[in-house]
Amino acid sequence: MSSGRALQALADEELMELVGAGQSRAFEVVFDRHVDAAFSLAYRMCGSRPRAEDVTQEAFLSAWRSGGSYDPARGSVRSWLLSTVRNRAIDAFRVEASKSSRDMEDDHLAEWMPAPHLTELEALRRDEAGRVRSAVGELPAEQRRVIELAYFSGFTHTEIARMLGLPTGTVKGRMRLGLSKLRVTLDSLELAA
Amino acid sequence: MTGLGAPSADVCGDAAAYLLGSLERGEALDFRAHLSACVVCRDEVRGLAEVLQVLPMAAPQFRAPKRVRRATIRAVRSERQRGRGHGGLVTGQPPRTGRLRFARGALGVSAAVAAATLLIFLFSSGVPATREVQARVLAGSGQAALLLSGARSELIVHGLRHPAPGHIYEVWLERGNRAPRPANVLFGVPPSGDARIAIPGDLQGAGRLLVTEERDGGSPVPTSSPVVVAQLT
Numbered sequence: 189m190s191s192g193r194a195l196q197a198l199a200d201e202e203l204m205e206l207v208g209a210g211q212s213r214a215f216e217v218v219f220d221r222h223v224d225a226a227f228s229l230a231y232r233m234c235g236s237r238p239r240a241e242d243v244t245q246e247a248f249l250s251a252w253r254s255g256g257s258y259d260p261a262r263g264s265v266r267s268w269l270l271s272t273v274r275n276r277a278i279d280a281f282r283v284e285a286s287k288s289s290r291d292m293e294d295d296h297l298a299e300w301m302p303a304p305h306l307t308e309l310e311a312l313r314r315d316e317a318g319r320v321r322s323a324v325g326e327l328p329a330e331q332r333r334v335i336e337l338a339y340f341s342g343f344t345h346t347e348i349a350r351m352l353g354l355p356t357g358t359v360k361g362r363m364r365l366g367l368s369k370l371r372v373t374l375d376s377l378e379l380a381a
Numbered sequence: 382m383t384g385l386g387a388p389s390a391d392v393c394g395d396a397a398a399y400l401l402g403s404l405e406r407g408e409a410l411d412f413r414a415h416l417s418a419c420v421v422c423r424d425e426v427r428g429l430a431e432v433l434q435v436l437p438m439a440a441p442q443f444r445a446p447k448r449v450r451r452a453t454i455r456a457v458r459s460e461r462q463r464g465r466g467h468g469g470l471v472t473g474q475p476p477r478t479g480r481l482r483f484a485r486g487a488l489g490v491s492a493a494v495a496a497a498t499l500l501i502f503l504f505s506s507g508v509p510a511t512r513e514v515q516a517r518v519l520a521g522s523g524q525a526a527l528l529l530s531g532a533r534s535e536l537i538v539h540g541l542r543h544p545a546p547g548h549i550y551e552v553w554l555e556r557g558n559r560a561p562r563p564a565n566v567l568f569g570v571p572p573s574g575d576a577r578i579a580i581p582g583d584l585q586g587a588g589r590l591l592v593t594e595e596r597d598g599g600s601p602v603p604t605s606s607p608v609v610v611a612q613l614t
Contacts, residue, residue, distance in 0.1 A: 212461045216454055223445040223453075225437065232440030241446060245453045250567055250598045252457050257549055257569025263434060270437040271547060272598035274402075279601055317438040324439040338403035339436055345403045364397040367429045374432060 192217075200265035208256035215252050222266055223248070225313070226273045233277040233340050243280055247273040278342035323373040331366030334359050396425040400433050406604075413545065463581075516590070516611035523574055527590060527611045534580040536590070538609065541574040544594050550608065551599045552580060555589040560602065564590070567599045588614050 195203065195217045206214035226247060230240035251258075251272055258268055324332060337343045337351070345363070349356040392412040398404050399412045416423050516525035516536070523540035536552065544550055550568050553561035570576045584590070592609035 210461065212454075212457050215457055219450065219453060223450060224442065227445035227449060228440045228442045229437045231443055237446075241449050244445060244449050245456075247598055248453045249456055252460070253565065254549055254567035254569065254597075254599075257567065259569070262546060263430075267434045268597065274437070275596045275598040275600075278402075279598075313438075314442055316435070317440075317442045320435050320438040321441070324436075335401065335436075338398070338401040339433075340440070343403065344405055345398050346405060348403065360395060360398045363401055363403070364394070367397045367400070367432050370432045370436075371428060374435060 201260045204255060204258045204260075204265055207252065208258065212252075215255065218251075218265060218269075219248055222269050224310070225266065225317075226269055228317075229270055229273050230277055233274065233342070234280060239280060240277075243273060243276045247276045250276070274339075274342075281342055319377055320374065323370055323377065326373065327366050327369060331362045331369070334362045335366045335370075338363060393419055393422060394425075396422050396429055400426065400429050460581075514611050514613060516609050518609050519606070520608045525592075525609045525611070527580075527613075529584065534584050536578040536580055536592070536609075536611070537576075538570065538578070539575050541570050541576070541609070543570055543572070543574070547597055548594050549597050549599065550592050551595045551603075552578070553591040553593065553603055554584065554587040555591060556587050561589075561591055563599065563601065567595075584613060588612070 192213065195206075195214055198206075198214075198217070200218060200221065203214045203218050207218060223244065227240060227244045230243040230247070231237065234240045234243060247269065251269055258265065262268070263271075324335070327335070333352070334345075334348055337348045338345065343351070345356050345359045348354075349359045352359070392404075392408060392415050395404060395408070395412050399409060404412060412422075416426065511528055511530040514527040514529065516527055518525050518538075518541065521540070521542035523538055523542065525536065525538045525541070528535045528537060541550075550570070552564040552566040552568070554564050555561045564580055564582065566578060566580060568576060568578045580590070590609075590611040590613060591603065591607040593603045593605045593607055595604060
């Protein structure tokens with residue numbers, strides 16, 4: 189078993205190799221690095237603190253159980269974990285919630301939780317998150333709307349088209365324009381992965 | 382679009398909707414098939430995928446409550462102690478001991494499993510008898526078998542195709558006429574398609590073991606046709 193300090197020095201991808209071999213201590217390090225981002229995404233999607241906690245826990249447990257399946261060629265550990273959180277949140281919608289409860293705005297959420305002891309890495313991530321959020325906020329409202337409904341609320345393009353009274357082609361076109369603009373903005377901020 | 386027929390040109394240009402996960406299932410399958418033939422869409426997916434990597438950060442950032450950590454870590458440690466969970470006992474390496482190895486070529490999986498069973502018998506006196514259950518692989522050309530030894534069960538796959546990007550295999554147990562229940566096992570396979578997957582819990586009373594392809598993180602109910610089926614009774 190590797191010592192805690194040695195594990196802390198490892199990159200996520202190296203830790204996942206240990207997780208794949210069943211090392212729970214390595215999993216704990218990965219958990220601590222990404223749990224805040226995971227919970228934040230779950231909260232944004234679920235709009236309910238208890239449900240976000242459940243989704244976060246389920247997502248990390250499934251990551252532990254399937255740790256050996258992580259493939260670095262398909263993206264970062266963080267992206268893989270957040271993708272799992274998103275899938276779990278959408279499953280939670282389907283099982284428990286009415287779709288209307290998913291269609292929420294940011295201003296229904298609480299302000300940022302106090303975080304007096306941010307590490308340098310956490311501070312950097314918060315700064316990046318702020319810039320990504322600004323970039324999304326600068327999108328034309330109709331493009332931002334369809335992207336948020338699809339990504340954060342888990343609606344299909346046909347559901348979005350029905351909700352907004354638009355042809356599906358228009359919805360898909362707005363998604364494409366919105367993501368393309370985001371790509372340009374994030375490239376200029378050197379934030380795209 | 383159904384996803385069952387030939388890929389349709391209608392999906393050309395749907396990269397953004399695909400990456401946002403907002404295509405219907407059949408459309409997503411069509412688009413995935415379309416990607417192999419359309420360099421324009423492939424490039425668009427590659428470019429926009431970078432945006433999707435950081436899009437979750439657009440959510441307001443919070444500190445996760447400490448009880449999430451406590452509950453998760455407690456569950457992981459408990460599973461670790463009981464040797465449960467961690468279905469991802471999958472490596473690109475050969476099996477960890479000499480007890481069980483898949484033979485290549487004509488020998489096939491059943492002979493390898495039989496040999497393994499014999500070795501287990503020879504070298505592990507007192508170990509409960511091992512029963513081998515052949516499983517059917519319904520997608521691709523792989524092979525699979527289930528080894529049952531006392532309270533321990535292990536699914537062994539050989540040459541199983543890799544799940545689609547963003548997907549993983551999930552194991553289910555079917556009892557009687559009831560809907561399949563999750564076995565709490567998710568797994569992937571290395572490029573060889575060979576893997577050994579520990580199945581936690583008691584399979585007593587289970588009629589069938591199923592494996593389906595689900596999105597990363599698994600699903601509470603099967604959402605696709607079984608890829609592997611083992612008849613237990």
